[in-house]
Structures are given as C-alpha cells and as structure tokens.
Amino acid sequence: MTPTAITDPSEYVGAPMRQKLAGFARTLRDNGFKVGLAETRDALALFATPTATRASALKPALRALFCATHSDWERFDEIFDAFWLRRGMRQALTAVGAPTTGRPRGQRGAEAPQGESGLPDRVERHNDADVDAAGDGRGRREGASRSENLAATDMRHIVDPADIARTHALAARLARVMRARLVRREQIRRRGRRIDLRGTIHRNVSHGGTLLDLAWRRRKAKPLRLVLLLDASGSMELYTAFFVRFLHGVVDCFREAEAFVFHTRLAHVSASLRDRNVARAVDRLSLMAQGIGGGTRIGESLATFNRWHARRVINSRTAVMIVSDGYDTGEPDRLVAEMRRLRRRCRRIIWLNPLIGWRDYRPQARGMRAALPYVDLFAPAHNLASLAALEPYLARI
C-alpha cells in the first residue's frame, strides 16, 4: 500500500477508493504534475465529504487541488476523464463509506491503471524533456512535436571533447563578465539615492544615537537576462551541434537564461538543458531540433515567442540573442513586424550569423535583410574565436 493512504481521513474512505486515488495521483505525476503527499491527503479528506458523491463537484475540486500551472489546468480534464470515466465513475464512488466492499477490480491496487491494456497511462505523449517543459505555463502549445522527433541524431560525435569543454568554458566566461559588470555599475550609480532610516539608526547606536554615519539605500542590481533563440533548420545543420553546446553552457552558467530552438516552430528548451549531464541534455535537445526539411519560419517562430513567452521571459534587462543564418521561408513582412515587436520589449537584440565568417558574405537572404534594421549587433559566429570576440560587447550592455 502506498504511504499516501495512511492518513486520518482514510478511516472514512474505503480501501478500493484509496487505491484508486493513489493511482490517479500517480497518473498525474507521470504526466508531469507536481503532486505530493499533502495533495493526496487533502483529496482523501475531500472524498470523505458529501460533495465527493457529486461528479459535477468532484472534478473541479480535484482540479483546483492538483493543478499548479496553466498547462496542468488545460490537461487535467483529459486525464481525469481518461482515468475515472472510462473505468466507471459511479462504481468507483459507491466505494465511499463502504470500506469492506472487496470488489476484485479495486484490489488490483494502484498498479492497475498502468497495467491495463487500452487504458493510457499518459494521456499526452511526452518525452522527458516535454515533461520538464510542462512547468513553463504554455508548454503544451508549441512543445517539441510528436511527428518530428522520430529519429534521434547523435550530435555528440560532431564536436570533439576538447571543443565541448572549450565551448562550455567560453559560455561560462561570457556569463561572468556580463553579470559582474552590471552589478558594479548599478552600485556606483545608485549610491546614495535615499537615506535608510532603519540602517542609519542601527549604525549609530555606537555613537549614542547621534546621527554621524548615514546609511544609504540603493536599488538592488539584478543580473542581465539572456534569451537565446537557436535556428535548428536544415541550412544551419553544420552549426547546430556546436550551438547546442553553447546553449547548454549559457543556461548552465547564467542565473537567468532561457533557451529556445526553432525551425518551422518554436520549442522552449531551458528545462531540458538544465541537466548537469551535458551528453544527456544535448541528446534530448537533438531530438527536439529534428524537423529539418520544412524550411525555416523565423517570423512565425518569433511570433510564437512574442505571443506566448515574451511576457514571461523578457524584462527591461533582457538581451535576446538570435542565432540564425537568416534563410527564412516565411513572409518577410511577418518577420519585420515581429522583430519590431521584439525590439520594443527587450534591451538588446544580438544576431549571430555563422555565414558572416564566410568570405565575401553579404546579408542578402531576404529574411536577414528584413531583420537587420532591428538588430543592435550583427556578428559572426562560426567558431569559438568569433564567440569570444563578443565578450567586450556583452560586458557593455
């Protein structure tokens, strides 16, 4: 028996019901819900009330209890119906207040829902990364799609171990310079904006209460936030592996960084990158980066970003770094509109283009030309040296 069942209210709730509830909690957990013992205990308490005998009230009540984010909220109905209704809500409910009912189906215990054929243990398909990403509010709408990660590409072999380490170290160094500079500047500028009475009185206790030293208040400096958008389309194929490493380094080192990968659509990948095991994180990401062949829709991906993610991940201290070659198969007008929108919201837009490293390169791609007016820094990014050259610029932001 699961520990969740050993609680006070359990005295009023039958054993089969307890087991079903434990099974339901487990199904939710499998689907990425953060359901703990406290929630299950509360749910048991709920089952002991008359409200639980009314299906119309039970679903909203359990939903309020078990959901923690909007994406949970959106998926709950589906999972609830699949778990309870297909197995017969009414039968389950007759078990309330009848602890001795030993129906065989109830005895199968918490394992039953998973084991039974035809009953999905997960209503929505997830790879690990998706489950993690479910915490970010809109995860469901544009997460890695089902059809596009059929085959796994192994990006580990494209970059040799020494390069991996160097990429990671470089990302860490960039993160450090950006953060350190920012904090120092804030301190100097904000010094002495207001007198802090509390601190002043405290500091002058040793002078017998005569105010000699003044304590000042200044606003807390917050680190710069970096949002990375990586183009993982076919035309970028040669560089994707390299930048995935870079992405991992950035997410790993910055306290506030968010990473997105796009080709024809946009996927939020920060959660899957926050894994100390580089190989595993990169593997997961290489799954998401699949979908090559459909072209690049930079404009639409940016639109998704602006509409669903920007409000949450962008503030006035955010630098957005787009890594793309600018070959856009979508409408240039769309790209322009979205770039303009993005420009208004964030502090800087940096566009890294691996092609600049090529000789005689001119930004002729339609998408690139359309986006250029809104970009603060347009820089090459075809090797480690070019990334390292960004350091002075990032430090000044």
Next chain:
Amino acid sequence: MTLTRDNISDRLAAAGYIADRDIATALWLMEFLKRPLLLEGEAGVGKTEVAKALATVHDAELIRLQCYEGLDQNAALYEWNYQRQLLAIKTREGAGENADAIEEHIFSERYLLERPLLAAIRRVRPPVLLIDEVDRADEEFEAFLLELLSDFQVSIPELGTIKATAIPRVVLTSNGTRELSDALRRRCLYHYVDFPEVDREAKIILTRTPGIDTALALQIARMVAAVRKEDLRKVPGVAETLDWAATLAGLGVHELRQEPEAVYETMICLLKTHEDRAQLTREVSDRLLGKVA
C-alpha cells in the same frame, strides 16, 4: 459555520459576482482545506473581483497587498515609525528619563506601523487577504510569503512574536510576468480564470450596467467575444466590456447592427494600443458585427 458549495454560489450572486460553478467549488474547497487560493489568468478577467466577492460572501474585511518589484518586508509587514521615535527620544531625553525606559517606550506598539500582512493576522475576525500580482514581487519576497502562509506568525525582533488571532482567507493573483516557485504553487489551490463565456459576460453586463436591455447586453458580449478572437496585443478584459456597454447605453444605442458607425467609434473602450486600433479597421469591425449581431 461551514458553507456548502451552493451557499457560496448564492452568496456570490448576491454580492454581484456572476460565478461559474468551478470557481464556487474552488472557494468552497479553500474553506474546507484551509488553503490559500492562487488565481491565474489574463489581465482583466476579474481575478481581483473574486477576492472582493469572497470578502462579501463571508462578510469579512478585505485587506489588499499590491505587489511590485522591490516590495520588501517593511512595506508588506511592519515598519517602525522612525520619525516619531526620534521625536520621542529627544523629548524624553529633555525630560531626563533614563535610557531603558525610553527604549521600552519607543519600541512599543504605539510606534509600530501596521502593513497589510501584519494587519491581516491581527484581526479578530478572519479577513480576506488579497495578495495581488504576486508575480511582480521578487523571489525573496515570495520565500518570505511562504513562511508566513505556513505558520501565520511573525516575529518582530524588538517586540516578540505575533501569532495570528484568526487565520485569514488568502487569495493570490498572478499575471504570469514571472514564473512562480513550485513551493508556492504547491501550497495553494489553483484556479485558472478564463474570459467569461458569452452568456456569463452578458449577465455581468446586465448586473453592472443599470438600465441596459437584455438583447443589447447579449449582442455586446458576443461582439466582445469576437474581438477577443482577433490577434490583438492587449485583449480586452471584462472591465473594458463594461466600459463599452456603459458607453453604448449612454449613446442610446439599442441595436448594434443599426449603428455600425457608433460601434466602430466607441471601440476605443476596448482597444488600448495604437497597434490594435489600427488593426481593427472599420471593415473588420463591420465584418465582426455581421457575424454576431
């Protein structure tokens, strides 16, 4: 006395809040499990209204804490009245009192400024505590809030620990400008407030706009629902709908379709950015009108 879910529905209606059944269930559950309720949803869907209605349902005082970036304990919990303390020190020193007596005096409750959180736990009758837009506050403040929400006691170094006399009913709202911590989410019940469906919005218009007729209210609700489906930067909320309804009623409009001009011109009540205004041209307005009216 515990209220049943139906009691709560009825009282919400009496308080002028047109609730769907789900929110009534959530409010009941909040009472039953004694947990805070976290409301999320787009701006303008009426999250704050829920707390106000809850206060009316329980006939309780509403204490509101508006969160903002940089909100700290001193603004949320308590603060000493330093100016008065300094004055008191000077006058009492002049009168020749000894230091201990002065200290005793200036750190008494007379000099304590109550801020919303302290106020909420010191009331005799349990109030409704609305922590509005908690996502705007910093992470540090969120951690502090967690501590308060679990123990309902506060320690003030100079004065001692203050325990809650009555556990307040806590409603938190969030607009999703920052991701809240799992710990805070776990402690709360969750409800996602969506834009009201057409019927419910029509009812809201009817209760809040005196003298408007039922057919017009329904038309307005349909029109707003259609506008919300357009790709707008700032989707109009319920408050905007009410403004618009009041405007149309004030202009003496009875039937939207007959006065497309007025509909288009008054749509500034709904559209709050230049971009949205430019997008919803007269043609779009007429097309939507044709569909809904």
